[in-house]
Amino acid sequence: MIIGVLGPRGSYSDKATQLWLTREHPFSKDVSLKYCGDFIDTFDSVVNNEADIGIVPVENSIEGSVGVTLDLLLEHDIQIIGEVVVPIEHCLLSKGEIEDIRVILSHPQALGQCRQFIKSHFPHAEIRTTGSTSHAAKLATEFEEMAAIASRESAGMYGLNVLLCDIQDCNNNHTRFIVFRKKQEIDDIIWKNRDKNTIEQNDKTSLPHRTSIIVYLDRDRPGALYDLLGEFATRKINLTRIESRPSKRILGDYVFYIDFAGNISDTIIKDALNNVLPKAGMMKVLGSYVMM
Known part of the structure; x- marks a missing residue:
């Protein structure tokens, strides 16, 4: 089974996929992940038979629905076969220290979920959007003045320091992901x-x-x-x-x-x-x- 998921490794979509596999296919070893550049690529991988199923976020308890996912559900002939709810704990990750941070990177949804934190702690930082939180973590390895808003797991994967944890504006932060396949x-x-x-x-x-x-x-x-x-x-x-x-x-x-x-x-x-x-x-x- 090939699963299309937003990459690179360490994204929340990656985490949702692991949770779904643990619940639905705990003993399956014949599974591989196809990391996609964005949600459009994830849908296309399923529609074009490059992946058997796809997993994408559809709504967040802070920022609401993911508009691009809703649009793609209308545009493509797919069938939703499951859902996964993932608790979101955003962390500030960097190679440097807090006083070094000049640029903050993350996916637009994550930036929105941490809007007040960024305004209060880094009002003068440059904000840059990325394709995923794990992509932000990967980019943050390049310079010490860069920080990523991403998962704690991403820090270990990309050799970053966890500067601050639980930085989302609301503690009860969850994202619902849908699991879909191509419609027969x-x-x-x-x-x-x-x-x-x-x-x-x-x-x-x-x-x-x-x-x-x-x-x-x-x-x-x-x-x-x-x-x-x-x-x-x-x-x-x-x-x-x-x-x-x-x-x-x-x-x-x-x-x-x-x-x-x-x-x-x-x-x-x-x-x-x-x-x-x-x-x-x-x-x-x-x-x-x-x-x-």
Whole structure:
């Protein structure tokens, strides 16, 4: 099994992958990681059959959703098969000492999660964005005046000193990662009329499941979203997340990302989606997977 993951080695995506493997494939030895330069490359590696599955972050408890991941979920025919929640402990890493720091490097999400820390402790430092936190750690090895915001594990991997720990602005910092694979040709993930009912069904288990969908309302009218969400409310289906993203067609036009509790193989979920379908211009079912 080849897993596409944001690199280089030591990223939080790397950590999420190790946690998922420990949980889902604890005895598997035939696994290799394909480190990718960014999220686009990670999706492309799966779509182009260079990796069997991919693992990317989708939302953080401080900074919210990862926009590029949401966009790529809409653009590509993939299926979410799992999720991993990773506690995030950002550290300040450098070859030098605190008084030497002139430049701080990290991924934009990590920089956002440490915004107040940077403002309070390094108000005059130059901030540079990198493709990942581990990439920042790798770059920080070049000069003593450079520091990276990255994981504690990255310090050991790249020979850096841990200057400060737990520097994120909120202690309860977690990132949810999704595990996805390429959608099979026989699957029907985009419903364009209510007669289509071929849906990927997960094995039923006693574990709680989450289902993720994307909905586009092409008819702008008062109460359109209210009517759609009512299909879940009347069936007492718990929505765990709902978010809008620009459709990139015109200003003010949106697609909606909806997560809810339940398995797509459940009768009540099928019934809800069949009733949502005629109210939507497009509905894309991303998959059902065990909720962590």
